[in-house]
Amino acid sequence: MAEDKNENTEEKIITAANEIFEKKGYDGAKMQEIADKAGINKALLHYYFRSKDKLFEMIFAMAFNRLAKEMDFLFNADMSLEDKITVFVDKHADFLSKNRHLPLFIVNEVNRRPEMFVNIFSKLYEKDDRLKKILAQIEKEKKAGRLKDVDLRQVMINLISMNVFPFAAKPLVKGLFRMDEAEFNKFIQDRKKIVTETIINSIVIK
Amino acid sequence: MAEDKNENTEEKIITAANEIFEKKGYDGAKMQEIADKAGINKALLHYYFRSKDKLFEMIFAMAFNRLAKEMDFLFNADMSLEDKITVFVDKHADFLSKNRHLPLFIVNEVNRRPEMFVNIFSKLYEKDDRLKKILAQIEKEKKAGRLKDVDLRQVMINLISMNVFPFAAKPLVKGLFRMDEAEFNKFIQDRKKIVTETIINSIVIK
DNA sequence: TTATGATTTAACTGTTTGGTTATACCGAAT
DNA sequence: ATTCGGTATAACCAAACAGTTAAATCATAA
Secondary structure (H helix, E strand, C coil): CCCHHHHHHHHHHHHHHHHHHHHHHHHHHHHHHHHHHHHHHHHHHHHHHHCCCEEEEEHHHHHHHHHHHHHHHHHHHCCHHHHHHHHHHHHHHHHHHHHHCCHHHHHHHHHHHHHHHHHHHHHHHCCHHHHHHHHHHHHHHHHHEECCCHHHHHHHHHHHHHHHHHCCCCCHHHHHHHCCCHHHHHHHHHHHHHHHHHHHHHCCCC | HHHHHHHHHHHHHHHHHHHHHHEEEEEEECHHHHHHHHCCCHHHHHHHHHHHHHHHHHHHHHHHHEEEEEEEHHHHCCCCHHHHHHHHHHHHHHHHHHHCHHHHHHHHHHCCCHHHHHHHHHHHHCCCCHHHHHHHHHHHHHHHCCEECCCCCHHHHHHHHHHHHHCCHHHHHHHHHCCCHHHHHHHHHHHHHHHHHHHHHHHHHC
């Protein structure tokens, strides 16, 4: 089947392009390098994706969706708020360990070309009721007197900040505290408990 | 005085190069664009800084020092821990408002060329007793029974994460919560109190 | 006045890069 | 056996880019 080969090559390109774009950004990535990493030649690369821009836009959209899907859990899972936070921190840290460059890549390219990201973003969230869902959950618990009267958005940003930043700034963290790789990994593991507690502490009335 | 003009031009170059490198990163920045923004020509730009690399290294070192100096406060100020945190969050948020691209720039380039940053970093902190200083303060307060037994390093990273991330991810935050510029700024102002409380809450025994 | 360093102009070099094209090869379906 | 899409090779083009050079101008200090 020709289609089979076709998909394989396309996947090889996507995998290679993803790695290189994530690590080096749009400007740092070179088509030749992507072709090399995919094990094909430049002509074929352009045969599949006509231009660097088109290739990049697809990679970016896929990366963004991967990240957004990871966040979905926060909105959809059917759990108590505390459990939700605990499980999310755990899942998210593991996800980030395996996707070291993803968040920085997204943040970077979104800053560099905000207009490009607006499209993807509004497609993803235009008919979105997830934010409302979790807001409802919170409001209910607030009325039950279990939660402090805090802005949920701030808490969400706190949660994501504390999760993402140490990975993005990994070399700085390692340098500042003079950690080797093992120490850094332990530091990340230890964070799970601390971040969870910090967040829950900041919203639950004791 | 020739020296005077000299310095002026050098300053003009540094200012321009700083803006462009911070906004676009090493790969995205072009020497011609820097020359244009400085109001001079490419020949003169190379006359002052022989290569893009040399120019970049100077800009990066300066930017890094600016950021490090801002952090110094955390280590040196003669205040109670709570006051220190409160004032730091306040100062830091204002600093970041005025230096939108600085932290992302640093994080990016440190990831892209970790070896370059190791030099600057160790020069800055090699005979450093600041970490020890604040550690001593913490230990004292722990023994006094006022503080939880938490890893200070984790708390520091939490603090910096919550401060920096919303600025770095500004377009994402605005998009997610559908904020305009004014709403975002209010959001940032409101964060000061929330971040301060969250951090203090996470370390002080009540 | 002259010498010197700062600055401009403009052309140029060499290299990298995105993208194209022509030609041929190969495997599989018809 | 032929056709066709996927793939390789290799040469090529045009633009962008870092960096250089030569010649001229300008300001100013000696």
